[in-house]
Amino acid sequence: xxxxxxxVRPRIRYNVPGFNVDEEVILENADDxxxxxxxxxxxEPNDYTMPILLKRYLKLxxxxxxxxxxxxxxxxxxxxxxxxxxxxxxxxxxxxxxEINDDSILERFMAxxxxxxxxx
Numbered sequence: 661x662x663x664x665x666x667x668v669r670p671r672i673r674y675n676v677p678g679f680n681v682d683e684e685v686i687l688e689n690a691d692d693x694x695x696x697x698x699x700x701x702x703x704e705p706n707d708y709t710m711p712i713l714l715k716r717y718l719k720l721x722x723x724x725x726x727x728x729x730x731x732x733x734x735x736x737x738x739x740x741x742x743x744x745x746x747x748x749x750x751x752x753x754x755x756x757x758x759e760i761n762d763d764s765i766l767e768r769f770m771a772x773x774x775x776x777x778x779x780x
Contacts, residue, residue, distance in 0.1 A: 661723035664742060668726035674737055693718055714739070721747040746772070 689699040697710045722743040730736045757765035 661725050661742065664723065665725040668740055670726060670728035672729040672731065674727045674729045714741075717741055717743060720752060721749070745769075 686699075689696045693710075693715060697715065701707050701709050720743060722741045724739050724741050726740040728738045728740070730738050753769050754766055757763055757769075
């Protein structure tokens, strides 16, 4: 999310080491999460894929707004992710409200999406 990313600065910026990245190839795979995951597996030497938790957040319409290298945690790559509850697919909210047997969750969620009497 470029709008929010402009407000975030990493303490230690991550740079892709030693090779050129073809952004065009990455972008043509980025719209479909399954396709993008397969792409990662194809280019990674050890058949690595996208971390499952990251996949789950992205399927909920989470947005990555920045990366940081963490030397205190074995140089792990940290990503800052923003998830707006109102961007979560309605099917997911409905499913969660059924799982805990509380239909009021869905009602409260829908009421929160209404601003000044207009559905957002």
